[in-house]
Amino acid sequence: MSKILIIEDEDAIRRVLKKILLEEEQNYIVEEAEDGLLGIELIKKNNYDLILCDIKMPKMDGLEVLSACQKLNPDLPVVMISGHGDIETAVETMRMGAFDYISKPPDLNRLLNTVRIALDHTQLAQENKQLKKKVSKKFEMIGNSEELEQIKSMINKVAPTEARVLITGENGTGKELVAHWLHEKSERNKGPFIEVNCAAIPSELIESELFGHVKGAFTSANKDRAGKFEAANGGTIFLDEIGDMSLSAQAKVLRALQENRVQRVGSDKDIKVDVRVIAATNKNLKDEIAEKRFREDLYHRLAVILIHVPSLNERRRDIPELIRHFTEKIAGEQGTKPKTFDDKAISILEQLDWTGNIRELRNVVERLIILGDQQISDKDVKQFVQLKST
Numbered sequence: 001m002s003k004i005l006i007i008e009d010e011d012a013i014r015r016v017l018k019k020i021l022l023e024e025e026q027n028y029i030v031e032e033a034e035d036g037l038l039g040i041e042l043i044k045k046n047n048y049d050l051i052l053c054d055i056k057m058p059k060m061d062g063l064e065v066l067s068a069c070q071k072l073n074p075d076l077p078v079v080m081i082s083g084h085g086d087i088e089t090a091v092e093t094m095r096m097g098a099f100d101y102i103s104k105p106p107d108l109n110r111l112l113n114t115v116r117i118a119l120d121h122t123q124l125a126q127e128n129k130q131l132k133k134k135v136s137k138k139f140e141m142i143g144n145s146e147e148l149e150q151i152k153s154m155i156n157k158v159a160p161t162e163a164r165v166l167i168t169g170e171n172g173t174g175k176e177l178v179a180h181w182l183h184e185k186s187e188r189n190k191g192p193f194i195e196v197n198c199a200a201i202p203s204e205l206i207e208s209e210l211f212g213h214v215k216g217a218f219t220s221a222n223k224d225r226a227g228k229f230e231a232a233n234g235g236t237i238f239l240d241e242i243g244d245m246s247l248s249a250q251a252k253v254l255r256a257l258q259e260n261r262v263q264r265v266g267s268d269k270d271i272k273v274d275v276r277v278i279a280a281t282n283k284n285l286k287d288e289i290a291e292k293r294f295r296e297d298l299y300h301r302l303a304v305i306l307i308h309v310p311s312l313n314e315r316r317r318d319i320p321e322l323i324r325h326f327t328e329k330i331a332g333e334q335g336t337k338p339k340t341f342d343d344k345a346i347s348i349l350e351q352l353d354w355t356g357n358i359r360e361l362r363n364v365v366e367r368l369i370i371l372g373d374q375q376i377s378d379k380d381v382k383q384f385v386q387l388k389s390t
């Protein structure tokens, strides 16, 4: 059900507009204001999906209403109603951010079309917002330890720059989350975020995965294919587990970083790419360099900024909040009332050895929720730990 407000001082025009709209769609809720001041008061109190606003009005004209409206709710589309003498002003309002304008007397088809498009726009904007909220919820970084605060502040500082970042830390510590936020808080956030898990791709395929290939480059290459670097153009590529990348792929990545160009496997044509590289590893790359398994020049190119994510054992202060977070999340996924962990249960969990880090903590919380009562006690946790160790 869409809610529309007509701000118009001429009674007759208000009535015609309302009639046309309600005849078209009975589900519209159409409200009226006879001047701009009243209109703004109503906008403050209600959630409208669209405003139709006259340009020439006493007390507060359409331009003033438009700019007040944009301050109150920048996503709310405002369609201006222009009389004979104010077409130029109508065009000016478009520059100011009005959604569109219609002329008086209103042409039925044009009015309905404009209203429909504007309402679709509102719906899309709302859906987008909800999706963004959902996505950022998925990537929430929970915890209040000093270590995590430092990481968040580092993300805020580094994200808006073009600097390459190497994220280090054990498996399951949240390296991918850090990479996600570095992209999300950068100027590139409208572009793609492409993740490549270098450890999961067989070494003979990694180059084709990263740089693409041309038809006939190898037996199974039956057509041209773009690689992940090309797919990440204008955005960010996240090279996860970079310590597992073959030396020959490393050489090619180095070239891509130095020249901002890639070549598809089997082709000598350069393709320009504009990609920010973020890499992560659970390995000690200095050791890998000493063992000649990782190129030192590539390391220096990648590690312009180093972010180390400490293991959960090094930031136990985050554990209680993480337990609460996962409990609520799991209940949300299962559509059940969240269970609670009593203080003693949390205290035992805080002291355990979390070699599997946050991923392991989530799994343990999930299993305890399945097995335990509504209130999970220290006894449940002890039993579970015993079961695990046998």
Ligand SMILES: Nc1ncnc2c1ncn2[C@@H]1O[C@H](COP(=O)(O)OP(=O)(O)OP(=O)(O)O)[C@@H](O)[C@H]1O
Residues within 6 Å of the ligand: 138, 139, 140, 141, 142, 143, 169, 170, 171, 172, 173, 174, 175, 176, 177, 178, 240, 282, 325, 358, 359
């Ligand atoms: N601070 C945090 N708050 C909430 N969830 C977190 C946090 N850190 C990590 N997680 C969750 O833990 C899981 C593991 O995190 P992530 O995949 O980012 O770790 P990783 O270091 O990249 O692991 P791997 O090296 O195995 O790829 C994910 O489900 C992630 O959402």
